[in-house]
Amino acid sequence: MASICEVCGKGTLAGNNVSHSNRHTKRAWKPNIQQVRAIVNESVKRVNVCTRCLRSGKVTRAI
Template identity: 45%
Template sequence: MQCQICNKSGMTGNNVSHSNRKTKTRWKANVHKQTLAIDGKPTRVKICSRCLRTMYKPPRGRKARARAAA
């Protein structure tokens, strides 16, 4: 599966043993099916856990602090 926000998908590489033998492996992205409110409508999306966590972060920076103080 692939994240519909950042297009993150799996990676490929090698498992390397102690004797330095290499075997192919695949790491999958941590993608979840989630219902999110997009433009006020509940929409079902496939989203990775990093994007899901980032959505709930408060805004940072000088402009965000100015808005919070006003």
């Protein structure tokens, strides 16, 4: 599953792990993406949505 929110477009961010001896290695911060059944254009579809969009009410979940 792609780690991109279909509502806000939030995706993976890149950066570095920095050890105590100041060595740098690449790492990634991935958003918390959930696959939910949501109402899109008056029909039920499965969408990949970040939890912030779910919590803020940008997505109407289908039950």
